[in-house]
Amino acid sequence: MPETAAAPDIVTCRGERFRLYLSEDEIQTRILELGERIAADYADVGVPILIGVLNGAFMFTADLMRAIPADSEVDFYKLSSYGESKVSSGQVTELKEVDAKLEGRHVIVVEDIVDTGLSMKYVIDQIQTRNPASLRAATLLRKPDAAKVEVRVDYVGFDIDNLFVIGYGMDYGQLARNLRAIYILDREAE
């Protein structure tokens, strides 16, 4: 495998400083654990379909699917993003529905991060109307202190501080999604 450059401790995005928070290794190790758990949970249930929530969850969805050592399917749902803000607008707008037939399926909604919880709740409520056989949720990150609505998440990678993060699919004004590690806004630099 080609070697990848070590992740820097500090990155700058749109003029703001972010510091390394979760390394590529920590992220991938945790995703492997989640994949094993999902495989075990669905072994006697059926083939799950992962519904990745775009854009932020595209990377996590791909890695989670590869971490599940059993059959799974994938499709995507697209919601509007934060734009260039670091604060959730509270407005969730649907930009692309799921194409796959979900009735009778075992659905796992896959989010990059649950912040206020509004997006996850919106997607879960929408998918519920399509009569899946079962419906669970997975997220790589969750900010417990930012929750505005209660939403049950069955597979959580990491509970994190209530600060803005970038990298590993998550953006700041559409940038920084390419970073392999996750960076958090540097408080001292705020």
Ligand code: IMP
């Ligand atoms: P929520 O609806 O407030 O839970 O926010 C969900 C969506 O907002 C996530 O799927 C992300 O796309 C985005 N988001 C929330 N927090 C962050 C963050 O710290 N960095 C980047 N994007 C975020």
